[in-house]
Amino acid sequence: MEALISLFIESVFINNILLALFLGMCTFLACSKNIFTAHKLGLAVIFVLSITVPTNWLINHFLLSPGALAWMGFPTVDLSFLHLVVFIATIAAMVQIVEMVMERYDPALHSSLGIFLPLIAVNCAILGTSLFMRERQYNFSESVVFGLGSGIGWYLAIVAMAAVLQKLRYADLPKGLDGFAINMITTGLIAMAFMAFAGIKLS
Amino acid sequence: MKISKTAAYKTFTAPLVSANPIAVAVLGICSALAVTTQVLPSIVMMVAMTFVLASSNVVISLLRNYIPKNIRIIVELVVIASLVILADQLLKAFLYDVSKQLSVFVSLIVTNCIIMGRAEAFALGNGPWLSFWDGLGNGLGYGYILVVVSAFRELLGAGTLLGFQIVPDAAYAAGYVDMGLMVLAPGVFITIGLLVWLQNKWTGR
Numbered sequence: 001m002e003a004l005i006s007l008f009i010e011s012v013f014i015n016n017i018l019l020a021l022f023l024g025m026c027t028f029l030a031c032s033k034n035i036f037t038a039h040k041l042g043l044a045v046i047f048v049l050s051i052t053v054p055t056n057w058l059i060n061h062f063l064l065s066p067g068a069l070a071w072m073g074f075p076t077v078d079l080s081f082l083h084l085v086v087f088i089a090t091i092a093a094m095v096q097i098v099e100m101v102m103e104r105y106d107p108a109l110h111s112s113l114g115i116f117l118p119l120i121a122v123n124c125a126i127l128g129t130s131l132f133m134r135e136r137q138y139n140f141s142e143s144v145v146f147g148l149g150s151g152i153g154w155y156l157a158i159v160a161m162a163a164v165l166q167k168l169r170y171a172d173l174p175k176g177l178d179g180f181a182i183n184m185i186t187t188g189l190i191a192m193a194f195m196a197f198a199g200i201k202l203s
Numbered sequence: 204m205k206i207s208k209t210a211a212y213k214t215f216t217a218p219l220v221s222a223n224p225i226a227v228a229v230l231g232i233c234s235a236l237a238v239t240t241q242v243l244p245s246i247v248m249m250v251a252m253t254f255v256l257a258s259s260n261v262v263i264s265l266l267r268n269y270i271p272k273n274i275r276i277i278v279e280l281v282v283i284a285s286l287v288i289l290a291d292q293l294l295k296a297f298l299y300d301v302s303k304q305l306s307v308f309v310s311l312i313v314t315n316c317i318i319m320g321r322a323e324a325f326a327l328g329n330g331p332w333l334s335f336w337d338g339l340g341n342g343l344g345y346g347y348i349l350v351v352v353s354a355f356r357e358l359l360g361a362g363t364l365l366g367f368q369i370v371p372d373a374a375y376a377a378g379y380v381d382m383g384l385m386v387l388a389p390g391v392f393i394t395i396g397l398l399v400w401l402q403n404k405w406t407g408r
Contacts, residue, residue: 020388022236026316029232081292084310085284092280124314131307176403181396188392195387 004145011149013197017125018157019190021132024125028158029183038162040112042155046148048120049129052094053147056087056130057140087130095120125154160190215336218344223402236391237308239353242365247301248308249346251290255312256321256345257338259283263326264334270327279322280313287312317345348398355394360385 017023024045031041063069064086066078099117102110110117120126129150133143164186173182238248262282263270270278291309294302302309312318321341326334357363359382362370370379384390 022232022388022391023311025232025236081288084288084291084313085281088280088284088313092277124311127314128307128311131310135307177400181400181403184392184396184399188389188396191392192384192389195389 004141007142008145008149009197009200011146012153012156013194014200016153016157016191016194017129017150018154019187019194021128023128024123024154027120027123027125028154028161028187029180032158032161032165032183035159035162035166038158039155042151042158044117044120045123045125045154046151048091048095048098048126049151049154050144050148051098052091052126053129053133053150054140054144055094056090057133057138057143059086059090060134061140083134084131088127091126091130125150157190157194161187164190211333211336214333215340218337218340219347223344223348232395236388236395238305239349239356239391240360240386241304241357242350242353244301244304245346245349245353247294247298248305249342249349251294251309252312252315252317252345253339253342255283255286255290256318256342257335259286259318260321260326260334260338261331262286263322264329264331267327275327279319283318283322284313317341348395352391352394352398355398356385356390360390 011017015021018025018028027041032038060083062071064079064083066080067075069075069077069079095117099110102117129147133146138146161183165183168182168186238244259279259282263279266278266282287310290312291302294305294309321337325337329337354364357365358369362368362375362381370381382390385394
């Protein structure tokens with residue numbers, strides 16, 4: 001249990017998916033102008049991540065990894081080279097299902113998320129988390145915690161960024177520094193603040 | 204006709220400076236940040252990216268009249284993912300150490316917005332020859348930013364370039380200390396921010 005809590009803290013703060021592993025930057029830079037959109041998008045990412053990572057774990061464990069097809073009678077088959085195509089297909093399908101369910105049962109939330117939901121399918125934070133889960137050989141419960149923690153970490157980062165940018169709008173910046181350049185430097189400073197969490201270990 | 208007047212030359216050089224995918228269009232940042240702690244992985248990443256980008260552009264451009272409009276994203280993703288698997292397997296076979304260092308970031312080329320963006324914006328509307336040059340130009344335009352950033356980070360963060368020591372021992376003896384921040388995450392954000400500022404000043408945007 002302590003190991004799981006430690007993994008959770010690590011994926012939220014220390015190895016923050018956005019600030020330490022640089023995943024999901026494109027959406028992060030495009031959608032951090034308004035704190036409300038950032039909040040909605042962050043929630044959608046938490047939701048999709050905590051579903052897709054365990055799903056991909058199950059697929060990887062029971063279908064793709066070497067010898068995984070033994071239960072079907074093919075103990076020598078190794079499909080691990082397919083993981084990339086399968087992961088991205090799973091993510092696209094999952095996002096599609098989530099969108100359909102949401103449209104049916106909560107149309108208000110669906111229309112307020114708008115274009116962001118389909119955009120999540122090509123967010124590299126989602127695919128990246130699944131790939132890290134596979135590379136670090138997490139077990140099932142670890143993959144659940146890792147997916148959830150990464151999502152929350154991404155949410156925190158984008159909301160913090162949106163809040164800073166909202167204040168920054170009143171600043172008088174030198175020409176050329178405004179826009180992308182100052183966004184990067186601000187992200188650097190936020191990343192530096194998150195580095196203060198490094199070294200926390202519960203187990 | 205002079206070579207600098209041909210359409211292929213123009214498509215090739217535009218993404219290098221004036222339409223640079225990273226600095227100007229802000230695409231494909233994700234992987235640009237993660238692999239740039241050292242120069243060697245950045246060069247490998249540049250080669251892998253250019254290979255995938257040029258060949259995916261050519262394949263999609265050849266298929267452009269046969270792809271139905273409403274499933275084109277899936278078709279493009281399949282083409283790109285197959286090419287990335289190819290690049291990944293080649294790296295694992297011939298450059299195992301570097302491929303371990305790049306870890307998941309080679310696979311993440313699939314979701315790199317530059318590739319999708321070029322396929323959508325260029326390859327779907329142009330012939331294979333021009334698309335090839337467009338892919339090559341964008342790959343190199345992406346790659347040279349990577350190499351410049353990584354050169355800064357490796358030189359300031361570890362005092363080496365491509366693994367060779369650049370900062371002399373005498374400097375260390377005199378009290379020079381490597382800047383550990385450059386190797387860590389915040390260093391790269393700030394380096395890219397300053398580089399883009401420089402480029403904006405230079406191109407007068």
